[in-house]
Amino acid sequence: MGLGAYDLMSLADARQTVADLRKKVRQGMDPREERDRARRQAVSDRAKKITFSEAVARFLPKKMAELSNAKHKQQWENTLSTYAEPVLGSLWVDEIDVQDVLAVLEPIWVEKNETATRLRSRVESVLDWATVAGFRQGENPAAWKGRLSALLPKPSAVSKVTHQPAISLQDLPRWWQALMHAEGQGALALRLLVLCAARSGEVRGARWSEIDLSQKLWIVPAERMKAKREHRVPLSDQAMELIESLPHFAGSDLLFPNTKGTTMSDMTLSAVMRRLHAAQVTRDGIGWVDPGSLKPAVPHGLRSTFRSWAAETGVSYDLAEICLAHEVGNAVARAYKRTDMVERRRDVMDQWARRCSEGL
Numbered sequence: 311m312g313l314g315a316y317d318l319m320s321l322a323d324a325r326q327t328v329a330d331l332r333k334k335v336r337q338g339m340d341p342r343e344e345r346d347r348a349r350r351q352a353v354s355d356r357a358k359k360i361t362f363s364e365a366v367a368r369f370l371p372k373k374m375a376e377l378s379n380a381k382h383k384q385q386w387e388n389t390l391s392t393y394a395e396p397v398l399g400s401l402w403v404d405e406i407d408v409q410d411v412l413a414v415l416e417p418i419w420v421e422k423n424e425t426a427t428r429l430r431s432r433v434e435s436v437l438d439w440a441t442v443a444g445f446r447q448g449e450n451p452a453a454w455k456g457r458l459s460a461l462l463p464k465p466s467a468v469s470k471v472t473h474q475p476a477i478s479l480q481d482l483p484r485w486w487q488a489l490m491h492a493e494g495q496g497a498l499a500l501r502l503l504v505l506c507a508a509r510s511g512e513v514r515g516a517r518w519s520e521i522d523l524s525q526k527l528w529i530v531p532a533e534r535m536k537a538k539r540e541h542r543v544p545l546s547d548q549a550m551e552l553i554e555s556l557p558h559f560a561g562s563d564l565l566f567p568n569t570k571g572t573t574m575s576d577m578t579l580s581a582v583m584r585r586l587h588a589a590q591v592t593r594d595g596i597g598w599v600d601p602g603s604l605k606p607a608v609p610h611g612l613r614s615t616f617r618s619w620a621a622e623t624g625v626s627y628d629l630a631e632i633c634l635a636h637e638v639g640n641a642v643a644r645a646y647k648r649t650d651m652v653e654r655r656r657d658v659m660d661q662w663a664r665r666c667s668e669g670l
Contacts (some may be wrong), residue, residue, distance in 0.1 A: 404446040475600035476611030544656035546663035
């Protein structure tokens with residue numbers, strides 16, 4: 311039985327090792343079997359270890375099944391592969407500590423705090439999965455409370471709040487007039503987005519089966535809503551006129567299908583906004599910009615325009631938030647609220663439609 315390389319063991323250590331082995335033999339033990347058993351155990355222990363990259367590869371498919379938004383799926387994959395895996399990827403998950411996680415977060419914590427905050431949560435989720443799957447034990451080094459909260463500034467202290475650029479209320483009627491003259495499916499979809507204060511995905515995925523013309527309602531099913539709750543949208547006369555003017559495309563239930571008969575891209579609405587802005591720039595050198603950031607307005611910012619109008623005209627907070635399909639109050643309050651105030655919201659949306667078309 312070999313004892314290993316001669317230059318790694320002194321003569322005295324070699325003699326002592328031989329003496330120990332002979333003693334085991336006299337006791338009826340087989341040193342070679344003991345050595346082989348230790349090697350097998352080492353192989354078994356190695357099989358129970360996975361790297362962070364391997365954990366991500368096994369965890370992500372399960373997480374992706376929970377997400378319905380393609381953009382969110384891509385964000386999960388991109389943030390982990392861009393920021394976390396270059397640092398943590400080759401490390402065993404059971405050996406990752408707080409300092410390793412800090413090495414990922416500290417470089418971007420101040421400059422890209424929103425991204426860093428989401429990244430921290432995603433690393434925590436991966437390591438939580440690894441713990442439950444039996445690949446690590448103990449506290450999660452990516453946890454915020456009681457862990458990273460003691461080492462990093464609060465997100466609220468360093469985050470830079472950025473709002474989606476919106477059309478000002480002063481510019482709204484003139485911008486709406488420009489939109490009314492724009493052609494194409496994208497422009498029509500953008501008009502409905504404004505009139506209903508809806509999100510891009512809700513409008514682009516709108517279906518004829520969701521429209522109740524007799525009740526003047528657009529009923530968006532829970533699976534298409536961000537909050538995963540059905541949302542009833544009261545349709546103003548302008549919204550009804552727009553919907554009733556739309557053609558029905560054979561083989562498609564969509565209100566605004568693309569040329570392939572499927573859901574139009576989010577970029578289609580953005581492209582309409584860019585064209586309107588470019589045309590206005592040629593006229594006044596400014597274009598349709600947010601009054602605060604001076605950045606060109608974008609589709610999602612139009613919801614902010616509606617929210618500003620609601621606040622200035624005295625629409626109650628809860629009513630305006632429900633119009634935007636935001637959750638109002640805590641879980642208990644929502645459980646006891648049995649109405650979505652659809653008829654009160656109908657009056658709000660009628661007033662909003664008139665505000666958009668002022669001067670036309």
